[in-house]
Amino acid sequence: xxxxNPRRLTIARAMAEAVQQEMQQDPKVFVMGEDIGAxxxxxxxxxxxxxxxxxxxxxxxxxxxxxxxxxxxGAAQDGMRPIVELMFVDFFGVCFDAIYNNMAKNNYFSGGNxxxxxxxxxxxxxxxxxxxxxxxxxxxxxxxxxxxxxxxPSNAYDAKGLMTAAIRDDSPVIFMYxxxxxxxxWLGTEAGATVDTPEASYExxxxxxxxxxxxxxxxxxxxxxGVHNGLxxxxxLAARGVSAEVIDLRSLVPLDxxxxxxxxxxxxxxxxxxxxxxSYGVSGEIITSVVEHDYSILxxxxxxxxxxxxxxxxARPMEQFCxxxxxxxxxxxxxx
Amino acid sequence: MDIIISDDVLDxxxxxxxxxxxxxxxxxxMKGALMVEIMAAKVQYEMLAPASGILNIVAGVDAVVxxxxxxxxxxxx
Numbered sequence: 001x002x003x004x005n006p007r008r009l010t011i012a013r014a015m016a017e018a019v020q021q022e023m024q025q026d027p028k029v030f031v032m033g034e035d036i037g038a039x040x041x042x043x044x045x046x047x048x049x050x051x052x053x054x055x056x057x058x059x060x061x062x063x064x065x066x067x068x069x070x071x072x073x074g075a076a077q078d079g080m081r082p083i084v085e086l087m088f089v090d091f092f093g094v095c096f097d098a099i100y101n102n103m104a105k106n107n108y109f110s111g112g113n114x115x116x117x118x119x120x121x122x123x124x125x126x127x128x129x130x131x132x133x134x135x136x137x138x139x140x141x142x143x144x145x146x147x148x149x150x151x152x153p154s155n156a157y158d159a160k161g162l163m164t165a166a167i168r169d170d171s172p173v174i175f176m177y178x179x180x181x182x183x184x185x186w187l188g189t190e191a192g193a194t195v196d197t198p199e200a201s202y203e204x205x206x207x208x209x210x211x212x213x214x215x216x217x218x219x220x221x222x223x224x225x226g227v228h229n230g231l232x233x234x235x236x237l238a239a240r241g242v243s244a245e246v247i248d249l250r251s252l253v254p255l256d257x258x259x260x261x262x263x264x265x266x267x268x269x270x271x272x273x274x275x276x277x278x279s280y281g282v283s284g285e286i287i288t289s290v291v292e293h294d295y296s297i298l299x300x301x302x303x304x305x306x307x308x309x310x311x312x313x314x315a316r317p318m319e320q321f322c323x324x325x326x327x328x329x330x331x332x333x334x335x336x
Numbered sequence: 337m338d339i340i341i342s343d344d345v346l347d348x349x350x351x352x353x354x355x356x357x358x359x360x361x362x363x364x365x366m367k368g369a370l371m372v373e374i375m376a377a378k379v380q381y382e383m384l385a386p387a388s389g390i391l392n393i394v395a396g397v398d399a400v401v402x403x404x405x406x407x408x409x410x411x412x413x
């Protein structure tokens with residue numbers, strides 16, 4: 001690379017670069033998961049690592065999440081810094097005891113004597129007709145449980161900085177990357193996720209949201225794919241003279257409630273966009289954060305554009321009908 | 337200089353889809369820089385810039401391409 005080229009990366013490449021740079025710095029960092037070696041990850045986020053670091057540190061595993069997530073917890077407690085891939089977040093069912101009873105809680109159970117500096121990177125999201133057990137987001141499921149940090153980037157720059165921060169963090173971190181943002185053709189392509197990304201290593205603080213578009217009339221809060229839908233909706237609203245502010249949460253745990261509250265104090269209106277199921281989830285938590293703080297800053301009842309509480313359909317017209325999109329966000333504004 | 341899908345990227349009968357241009361049309365690119373990714377059968381291949389200059393894109397993202405196709409060009413300047 002050189003100085004004159006823009007350095008645009010996909011999220012997949014940005015994740016791989018963050019892992020590569022941390023592995024070069026710290027011999028305790030290693031990667032485990034299904035097809036993360038020779039294939040480079042089914043979503044491209046470990047490409048090139050096996051060639052550089054070898055099979056001791058880039059470890060392909062059998063299809064047994066129960067075993068290898070548990071092995072990751074043990075390695076982390078023993079002083080290593082494992083990055084373990086759960087290929088689809090939907091597969092969490094077979095390994096959740098290791099995640100939420102061991103990884104998330106052992107620091108607490110041990111009175112702080114045991115650290116579990118582990119990253120689980122896992123793919124989320126649908127939109128490409130992969131069925132109800134390969135298309136979920138499950139943000140709320142993970143963010144609900146204490147003891148783990150949870151991040152979900154919307155673009156390559158944030159993905160690299162959040163991954164670097166996650167690897168260096170002494171707490172367990174769930175790194176949730178949306179398949180539709182990876183720059184992989186068969187998963188759909190969101191051009192806005194592929195952005196200029198510095199080669200030099202850097203961190204993005206976990207727990208800080210970002211205002212990605214400033215506005216005065218309505219606050220649209222989203223994460224991952226929801227940010228891009230929110231930006232498209234903001235464009236459509238702007239054409240009608242409505243000024244929308246768009247917030248990228250970037251982290252769910254810790255949650256940057258202040259950035260949301262400060263924005264709604266200015267706009268008076270709140271729409272939350274979430275590709276996870278609507279009930280008992282992120283959208284309710286964001287709205288509650290504002291209402292609990294000061295309900296008088298709202299000039300209209302808040303709205304949410306989330307996934308309906310149904311299993312995700314395989315059939316393309318049915319799945320597309322259920323997914324959040326810009327038109328639904330604009331309609332939510334019109335209903336306020 | 338034309339940018340051509342070459343032998344070492346795709347087999348004779350394979351179809352691929354352009355997934356990412358890492359540089360926008362009209363921007364400067366340097367020889368050897370990461371330029372474009374294409375995907376065939378769920379495997380991604382990268383192509384590096386064959387020359388330095390201004391990039392012109394003929395086949396955009398989601399375009400279906402085969403071996404020998406011209407997907408863009410680089411004009412020295």
